[in-house]
Amino acid sequence: MRRRVLCMVLALVMVCLWYVIAEGNNNLVINPSFEADDGSGSPTDWKVDVSAPILIGMNVTDEVAASGDKSLMTIFKAAALGEPKIGVTSMQYVNVEPNKVYKVSFKYQKKDVVAERSRILMLELCKEENGTWERIIYTEPPIMWDHDLSGEWSDQGYRVVMLDSKVSEDHGEWKESWVVIKTTEETSAIALSFAITVWKLYKPGKIYFDDVVITQIQ
Numbered sequence: 001m002r003r004r005v006l007c008m009v010l011a012l013v014m015v016c017l018w019y020v021i022a023e024g025n026n027n028l029v030i031n032p033s034f035e036a037d038d039g040s041g042s043p044t045d046w047k048v049d050v051s052a053p054i055l056i057g058m059n060v061t062d063e064v065a066a067s068g069d070k071s072l073m074t075i076f077k078a079a080a081l082g083e084p085k086i087g088v089t090s091m092q093y094v095n096v097e098p099n100k101v102y103k104v105s106f107k108y109q110k111k112d113v114v115a116e117r118s119r120i121l122m123l124e125l126c127k128e129e130n131g132t133w134e135r136i137i138y139t140e141p142p143i144m145w146d147h148d149l150s151g152e153w154s155d156q157g158y159r160v161v162m163l164d165s166k167v168s169e170d171h172g173e174w175k176e177s178w179v180v181i182k183t184t185e186e187t188s189a190i191a192l193s194f195a196i197t198v199w200k201l202y203k204p205g206k207i208y209f210d211d212v213v214i215t216q217i218q
Ligand SMILES: [Ca+2]
Pocket: 033, 034, 035, 065, 066, 067, 068, 069, 070, 071, 210, 211
């Protein structure tokens, strides 16, 4: 009897393990939980581009995490009333297939920041040309199929962005945001960017990101 129970428990563990591995493999993003960094605080497999390092920064932190021990932090170091907008970008090219449907999701948490509005995420379709990625201007039809109601997603005709007009609200809690897009005939990658731009930063603060997922759903 005891042996039979043990076998059942083992079988259950195997099923759970398989599920975890399968789920992990479905995510096309590399270092999606920002657990790995290059030693100087930059997340590995992401390209960080800071426009004004005196005012803004982006690095891996262990202050908070939606999963694992770390997250990606955008830190606004000082109010920037003299600047109409400031920004920082962390970007990754994610290999995808043409004419397929993908769900993109991520979690974010805000702390202290007060601004007029903010751009959070940007998705651009890319094709490979002479060994480099070129952006695809798709204009019509739009590629955005569906999105959640908490974020403010829009298809601008050449990229899909998520704007947060309530950047000063709902601080201190993890929120999830998602969008569904269809790639075009030419697409071979999605440029996924935490392209953080804030307009009229009244009070400095932080925005954390974690658990970025791109999965093919059709
Ligand atoms: Ca994490």
